[in-house]
Amino acid sequence: MLYYIYELFNINILQYISVRAGLGFFISFCLTITLIPKYIKWAKAKNASQPINKWVESHAAKQSTPTMGGAVFILSTLIASLITIKLENLYAIGGLIVLIGYAAVGIKDDLGKVLSGDNLQGLSAKGKMALLIAISLIVTSILMYATNFPTTLYVPFIKAPILDLGNYAIAFWILVLIASSNAVNLTDGLDGLATVPTIIALSTLGIIVYLIGHAIFANYLLLPNIKGVGEVTIIAASLAGGLLGFLWYNSYPAEIFMGDTGSLSIGAFLGYMAILGKSEILLIVIGIIFVIETLSVVIQVGSYKLRKGKRVFLMAPIHHHYELKGWKETKIIVRFWMISFLANIVALITLKIR
Numbered sequence: 001m002l003y004y005i006y007e008l009f010n011i012n013i014l015q016y017i018s019v020r021a022g023l024g025f026f027i028s029f030c031l032t033i034t035l036i037p038k039y040i041k042w043a044k045a046k047n048a049s050q051p052i053n054k055w056v057e058s059h060a061a062k063q064s065t066p067t068m069g070g071a072v073f074i075l076s077t078l079i080a081s082l083i084t085i086k087l088e089n090l091y092a093i094g095g096l097i098v099l100i101g102y103a104a105v106g107i108k109d110d111l112g113k114v115l116s117g118d119n120l121q122g123l124s125a126k127g128k129m130a131l132l133i134a135i136s137l138i139v140t141s142i143l144m145y146a147t148n149f150p151t152t153l154y155v156p157f158i159k160a161p162i163l164d165l166g167n168y169a170i171a172f173w174i175l176v177l178i179a180s181s182n183a184v185n186l187t188d189g190l191d192g193l194a195t196v197p198t199i200i201a202l203s204t205l206g207i208i209v210y211l212i213g214h215a216i217f218a219n220y221l222l223l224p225n226i227k228g229v230g231e232v233t234i235i236a237a238s239l240a241g242g243l244l245g246f247l248w249y250n251s252y253p254a255e256i257f258m259g260d261t262g263s264l265s266i267g268a269f270l271g272y273m274a275i276l277g278k279s280e281i282l283l284i285v286i287g288i289i290f291v292i293e294t295l296s297v298v299i300q301v302g303s304y305k306l307r308k309g310k311r312v313f314l315m316a317p318i319h320h321h322y323e324l325k326g327w328k329e330t331k332i333i334v335r336f337w338m339i340s341f342l343a344n345i346v347a348l349i350t351l352k353i354r
Contacts, residue, residue, distance in 0.1 A: 017210065021234045024084040025241035031076035032245030039072050040249070040256050048114050065254055068110045070262020073242030074103045080238035089231040090147050094139045095272055096235065101135035102181060102268040106261035132181065132264075136174040139272065144170055149226065154278045156285070156350040159222040161278075176280050177271040183290035184267030186297060186317050191254035193319060193333050195247045197289045197340035198266050199240050204286050204344045205273035206236040208351065212277055222354045229276045236273060239266065252330050282350065288343035289336050293317040 013019050043049070043066030077099060085092045108131075109123045123131075143149045151169035152161035165172055188194040211217045213230025243266070249255045258266075267290070274283040284291055296318035303312045313321040322332045 017213075017230050017233055020084040021206070021237035024080040024234050024238035027083060028073070028076040028080035028238040028241035029245040031079060032073045032242045033248055035072050035076065036069065036246065036249050036256060039069065040066050043068070043256070062254070065257055067114065067257045067259040068107065068261045069246060069250065069256040070103065070106060070258035070260075070265065073239070073246045073258070073262065074099055074265055076242040076245070077235065077239045080241065081235045084238065085234050086231055089228055090142055091149075091229050091276060092231045092235060094142050095232045095269065097135070097139050097142075098177070098268050098272045099235075099239070099265050101138070102132065102265040103261050105131045105135070106259060106264040109264075110259040110261050129178070132178050132268075133174060136177045136268075137170070139177070140170045140173040143173065143275070147228070149229075149276075150224065150278075152224070152278070153280065154224070155281045156347075157353055159354040161224075172280070173275050176275055176283070177268050179294075180271030180274070180283065180287065180290070181264045181267035183287065183294040184270065185260060185263040187290050187293040187319075188258060188263040189317060190319050190329055190333050191252040192247055192250050193336060194263055194266075194290075195243055195250055195258070196337045197287070198270065199243050199247075200337075200340050200344050201270050201286050202236045202240045202243075202273070204347055205270065205277055205279065205283075206233045206240070207348065208277035208279055208282075209233050209236070209273055211351070221351055223351070224278055226276070226278075232273065232276055236269075239269060252333065279347075282347055285343050285347045285350075289340045292339075293319065296321070 044064075048066055048068060049064050078096065081092070081096060087093075105123070105128060109128060112123060144151070150161075151165045153163050153165055153172075154161050184194055184198065187197070208223075210230050210233040211221060212223050212226050213228065213233070215225050215227075217223075218225035246256075246258065246262075250258065270287060271283070274280050274286070279286065294317075296313055297316045299312050300316035303310055314324040315321055319332050319336070323329065
């Protein structure tokens with residue numbers, strides 16, 4: 001909408017992605033921080049509380065905390081994005097489909113848990129995966145067939161692509177979207193634990209996508225130049241603003257949880273940004289906390305099955321392991337935030353060393 005005001009009235013400042021991204025950030029932040037208290041009041045009245053993992057005794061006090069707060073910051077992001085982006089930009093449309101589609105699956109899953117009162121209930125694993133694959137297929141098909149998006153694969157420190165995925169690109173991109181989505185979902189177990197690393201990752205990926213969409217900067221840094229992808233930086237900024245507003249109420253002790261509604265959608269959007277930024281491999285560094293959490297689950301399950309019931313961690317994901325070792329929740333959260341921040345500094349440094 002703002003871009004069309006620029007075209008209509010020739011307000012030059014509105015042509016810049018950076019300006020519209022800043023506006024999107026603040027619009028989403030203000031909407032979220034205003035709407036969350038109203039949502040908390042409504043959710044408590046409807047008893048829409050997060051079922052707590054019965055194996056984590058220290059979380060018993062969180063039993064009455066409202067969930068599905070992700071719906072609020074996703075809604076705020078959508079409103080802010082629709083105000084600030086070019087609506088004809090297919091990359092931006094793809095980003096909105098990711099947010100809406102994955103959030104819808106998350107809502108369905110959260111409702112099943114809330115209504116059953118069991119954190120392990122909700123959508124079946126097969127049903128959930130089928131829906132996520134279907135949404136991912138729609139988005140990746142837009143990239144493959146409706147745009148000129150390249151199917152090449154890049155790795156850090158190397159300026160040229162290592163291979164062209166060709167027709168296998170869609171399968172790889174779907175894997176990135178779903179893996180990223182579920183990694184964030186696994187991490188969302190402590191107050192603010194997934195929120196801040198996501199804001200940091202969005203900042204890094206937003207920078208990368210903006211640079212790739214800018215011909216001069218891309219050429220200087222030996223990055224591929226993909227016209228039009230920079231517009232998605234505005235959605236990333238809007239989502240970061242919404243998450244920051246959410247963090248005001250989600251920081252320890254949390255007054256609200258994002259639920260699968262939030263974690264699935266923000267995780268998938270990180271994957272989408274990584275695809276647009278040709279940073280699918282670099283996403284391992286950018287989302288290091290999400291990777292560590294996921295690997296801890298894989299290692300724990302693998303060890304239990306292969307070593308006849310023996311476990312590597314006291315409990316997985318790994319943040320529960322440290323809880324059972326006696327670490328305070330706030331200590332775990334802040335230390336994980338620090339690791340995320342440092343890893344993203346490293347990721348940005350790789351842009352120059354190519």
